[in-house]
Amino acid sequence: MAAPGDLQPVPGPPDPPPDAIVVARRVRAPAARIWSVLGDSDRIDRVLGLPAAVYAVEVGADGLPVRVGRARQGPVRLEWEEAPYDWNAPVWLFGERRFRAGPVSSGGVRVLLSPEAKGSTRVEVAIWGRPRSFALRLLGPFLRWGTVARLRRLLDEVARASETGPQALERARDRLDRTGDPIVVNDDALARRLADARDVGVRADVLEALESALRTWPEGRVSPLDVGALAEAVGRPLRDVASDLLSATRAGLLELAWQVDCPVCRVAAAHAEALSEVGRRVHCGVCQVEYDVDFADHVEAVFRPHPSVRPHRLTVRCASSPAFRPHVRAQVR
Structure with missing residues (x-):
């Protein structure tokens, strides 16, 4: 008998039905x-x-x-x-x-x-x-x-x-x-906000990569924005790119929001437009737990396009996808 806490072999999947x-x-x-x-x-x-x-x-x-x-x-x-x-x-x-x-x-x-x-x-x-x-x-x-x-x-x-x-x-x-969800970008608004972002000091290479992301990335990568991928694209430290993105919010190119992550399933349990709107307790509808919010461990800043530039159109076909829980290597009921 395995001791408590020992990892057990993961069984294989069930067979599909004969007419699959x-x-x-x-x-x-x-x-x-x-x-x-x-x-x-x-x-x-x-x-x-x-x-x-x-x-x-x-x-x-x-x-x-x-x-x-x-x-x-x-x-x-x-x-x-x-x-x-x-x-x-x-x-x-x-x-x-x-x-x-x-x-x-x-x-x-x-x-x-x-x-x-x-x-x-x-x-x-x-x-x-x-x-x-x-x-x-x-x-x-x-x-x-x-x-x-x-x-x-x-x-x-x-x-x-x-x-x-x-x-x-x-x-x-x-x-x-992008299948089934065409990207809609307001070209005039994007051009104006890019110019405003240059005026407030956002680096040119970050703006170029950000414009490409807003025009071509699927919704799941821009709402919230995949900051790590953006930093990798320009070859700059994550902290520097995040600083530029904060400046882009002042230019109206992006919006800053706050995401509260569940400590159990580690997916977003709540969102807030301002830090003052984050409650002391949050209920996670995925794993059905309620927990005290630790601002250092559970709350993160996220960026998304300003709706005048690219309207938010995030859609989901399958909420149970492993892609929404990349930190979970195996899950077997």
Whole structure:
């Protein structure tokens, strides 16, 4: 018997149902590199054309909290219960939804990355959904064809980028994350605010990188702004770039906000426009805990584009994605 606190082996994922759509290919790259793209069920849902969702934590039939997603696919209303997904990075990901409303009763995804000889990896993605009606089952072959085509395009892009290098991989992630959410930038406002930022002393190379980010980065990287990536792009210390971004807020190019991170799940539990608005206690809807806020450990400053320059349009397809919890290497229920 293992002693308390000992790490236990992580089991493998469940098998997908026999009628699942499965697309596989061999990629000449290590699993960790491929996981940076495919270890994100939110990104996979975007590529498959699933709609943006609104999530809430409710009380389930068993009296326990359950995450509920709601969306619309054209005229069709969708509502589902989404249990926490399971994963073991960078090897596998598995998740299922139980639908309360919509054309299917349940659906799921499994990603499996299996190392092979000479640094290659066998990549397998399985998708499934169980139709409620006989008519929808008759349409199954046509629906499968579209899903297979999207998955093949996804794996083709992942293979090309993974085999090329880190920069190509980052560009591929950005392209995929823009799927379904076109970037809207007010060119006149951006030009004015960039000029104002130069006047208040923001470095030219930081402004150039920031303009590129505002025009090309997907919403998940600008709201809040990925300051680390920006600092890496210009080759300057993070502290120097953050100082420039503070100056950019005075020019109206960016906004400064405050994010309160949950000490348990380490994702954002609350946001505030001003530090004075941060409460002494915060409730985390993800892990259902309430905690005292330690300003040194739990509160961080974040930057986002001023809405006159680029409106905030952050959307989520899958709230259970491992990508939202990069500090968690493995999670198995």
